[in-house]
Amino acid sequence: MSIEQFTKNLEAEFEEVEPGTINPDTVFKHIKGWSSMHALIIIAFVDSNCDVLLTGADIKSAQTIRDLYSIVTEKLK
Amino acid sequence: MAYLNTSHSKIVAISSCVPKRIEKTTDYTHITSEEQDLFIKTTGIKERRVADKDVACSDLCYISAKSLIDKYNCADEIDIVIFVSQSPDYYLPATSILLQERLNLKKDCVAFDINLGCSGYVYGLSVMSNMLQSGQLKKGLLLVGDKSTTSTNFKDKSTYPLFGDAGTATLIEHSPNSSDWHFNLQSDGSGKNSIIIEHGQSRNPFDKTLDDMIEIEPGISRSKRNLVLDGMGIFNFALKEVAVNINTLFEKSNFTKEQVDFFVLHQANKLINESVRKKLKIEIEKVPYSIDLFGNTSSASIPLTMCYKMKEELQTKKLTLLMSGFGVGFSWGSVILRTENVYTNLLEYDRA
Numbered sequence: 001m002s003i004e005q006f007t008k009n010l011e012a013e014f015e016e017v018e019p020g021t022i023n024p025d026t027v028f029k030h031i032k033g034w035s036s037m038h039a040l041i042i043i044a045f046v047d048s049n050c051d052v053l054l055t056g057a058d059i060k061s062a063q064t065i066r067d068l069y070s071i072v073t074e075k076l077k
Numbered sequence: 078m079a080y081l082n083t084s085h086s087k088i089v090a091i092s093s094c095v096p097k098r099i100e101k102t103t104d105y106t107h108i109t110s111e112e113q114d115l116f117i118k119t120t121g122i123k124e125r126r127v128a129d130k131d132v133a134c135s136d137l138c139y140i141s142a143k144s145l146i147d148k149y150n151c152a153d154e155i156d157i158v159i160f161v162s163q164s165p166d167y168y169l170p171a172t173s174i175l176l177q178e179r180l181n182l183k184k185d186c187v188a189f190d191i192n193l194g195c196s197g198y199v200y201g202l203s204v205m206s207n208m209l210q211s212g213q214l215k216k217g218l219l220l221v222g223d224k225s226t227t228s229t230n231f232k233d234k235s236t237y238p239l240f241g242d243a244g245t246a247t248l249i250e251h252s253p254n255s256s257d258w259h260f261n262l263q264s265d266g267s268g269k270n271s272i273i274i275e276h277g278q279s280r281n282p283f284d285k286t287l288d289d290m291i292e293i294e295p296g297i298s299r300s301k302r303n304l305v306l307d308g309m310g311i312f313n314f315a316l317k318e319v320a321v322n323i324n325t326l327f328e329k330s331n332f333t334k335e336q337v338d339f340f341v342l343h344q345a346n347k348l349i350n351e352s353v354r355k356k357l358k359i360e361i362e363k364v365p366y367s368i369d370l371f372g373n374t375s376s377a378s379i380p381l382t383m384c385y386k387m388k389e390e391l392q393t394k395k396l397t398l399l400m401s402g403f404g405v406g407f408s409w410g411s412v413i414l415r416t417e418n419v420y421t422n423l424l425e426y427d428r429a
Contacts, residue, residue, distance in 0.1 A: 015118070016111070033111050036235065037119045040312050044352045047316050056309035 001050065003069045010065065013045050014038065024066040046072055079262045080329045083206035087252035090148070090420040091391075092141035093245045093384040095126040095371060097425045105238050107231060108296065116238060121347025125241030125372030127226050128426065134164045135172045135179075137244025137426055138220040142180055144422060145218070145248045152180065156214035157187040159205055161197040161376050163405070164224040165190060176220060187214065194272070195343045195404025196262075197221055197376030199412050202249075202400075203260045209251045219247040223375035225304070228274055232290070232298040236306050239346070241372030245380040258414040259330035261322050268407035271310035276301035311404065315349045319403050320356040326399075326411050334359065336397050337413070339387060343402040344368040344378035353401075376402065384423040391419040 001009075003024050011022040016033060031038065039059045046054050046068070052075045054068075062068045101124040102117050103110070117123055128137070138160065146152050158180075160173035173188040187208065193200050201219045208214055222244030229236040277283055281301075292298045299305070319342075327333060340363055342350050347368060354364050365386035367378065374381055379400050383391060390396060395417045403409035 016115070033115065035112060035115065036308055037112075037115050039309055040119060040348055043309065043312055043316070044348050047352055048355055053313060053316055055313055056307070059309065 003066065006069050006072075007065050009049060010042065010045055013041050022065065024069065025064050027063050028065055028068070029063070042068065050076065052076060080260065080326070081203070081262070082257045082259045082330070083203065083210050084257045085210045085212065085251055085253050085255055086206035086258060087250055087255040088414070088416055088419050089248040089250055090145050091245065091247045091380050091383055092144045092422050092424065093243060093377065093381040094137040094140040094424040094426055095241070095243045095381070096128040096132065096137070097427065098127050098129065099124050100127050102238055107237070108234050112234070119346065119348050120239065121366065121368045122238065122372045123369050125238075126243065128224050128242040132224070132426065133166050134162050134222045134224040134242070134244050135160070135166050135176060137224075137242065138222050138246055139176060139179055139244070140424055140426055141244055141246035142176065142218055142220055144424060145246055146180060148420070149248065151216060151248070153183055154216045155182045155186060155218055157205070157208055157217040158182065159189060159191060159201055159217065159219050161191040161193055161201040161219070161221040162223050163192055163194050163375070164227055173220070193408055194223065194375050194406070195345065195378070196402035196406065196408040196410050198379040199260070199400055199402040199410040200262065200408070201376075202258065202412055202414075203262060203410070205249050206258050209249060212251045212253070214251065216248070216250045219249060221245050221247070221380060222377035225373070225375050228302070228304040230299040230303045233303060234296045235308060236304050239306070239373050241374045243371060243374040243377035243381050245377045245384075247380055256415050258412055259326060259332070260410060260412045261326040261329065262410035263318070263322060263408070265407045268310065268314055271307045271314065271407065272304065272405040274302065274304050311345070312349055314407050315345060315403055316352055316356070318407070318409055319353045319401060322409055323357060323399065323401055323411050326413060330413055332397070332413050337399045338363070338390070338396045339398050340364050341379050341382055341398060341400045343404060344371070344373055344382060345404065346373065384421040388421045391416060391421050393418070
């Protein structure tokens, strides 16, 4: 999955976010209304779509969608 | 992996009892309405049943058990009572023994408690069926539930809106012609900090600061006597272990997914359960939910889901069921068993 597709699909998981407003360099923790629930949504999304299990530490260390994507691709190696 | 099978046990009936009082997520004023919406979407929890301060889990289990004893007129036939809970009446004695007396059961009755949470129903089934399989003990009551709302703090948004209270009773009997029950039971104490009440027992005894409120982060304040929950830790554990446990059970038991009529999963939260369901590639129709109306009811969630969602199927059909409980400990386990004409009821706790 390309980073563009990854970003688009992840954005679709955040129903309250206006489509097209998230890009790979978006700091996801700055998304309006960010909470720990969003972290769970990201973990579930990555697990279902990439078969990779992100940890709490992974989510904490990442700032942008690109950072998340890098962690996922690294874990897939 | 701890795979085991037991033989000659049969579930006769299941009863569940919940408090009458309803708390809706949309009434939880400690979080914003946007947070309420996101919480409902993620966890699936629209409302929960909450027991009054002076109602214990054993009261709910008592009502459930009494309804089955009355229906089957079997008080004199109960040879064993097991109470599975993490909210006992007292530090000691064991609540099962109090229930033996309260239910007017004979003194020739084995009674003991098991201290487990979300995995408790499956573990309870394994212990009960082991005790009954020889036929020396004929009938048992498995009493399972929790009053989790005792230990959550209204000012802790990470726990308070998640948990509901419930107590259940399952009547199980020795049955020479019943097919085997197949279990896969697992434990990992390295997950202890993911769900824990750290203070108030012998490791960290009672002290004067037990009720002092501590702000952990905005929206999360609690005292030392309250439940601490690491949502991401639990989520990771469930995604990593539950589907693997179930698939291993299929391999060992020679059952297939297609043979299972219903997968009754512990009602952790909707996001976890849907992730597990998708991993296992199970149709949604085979995975009943009760979390929307009752929240996470700990060890009671599996029997409560059966009473709430599967009443007709259980009473009228022969079913092959897979039940899976997972959580605090970490402790987790699954069972495959067959049922036939199981009576169920769902009761509300009425103080009167």
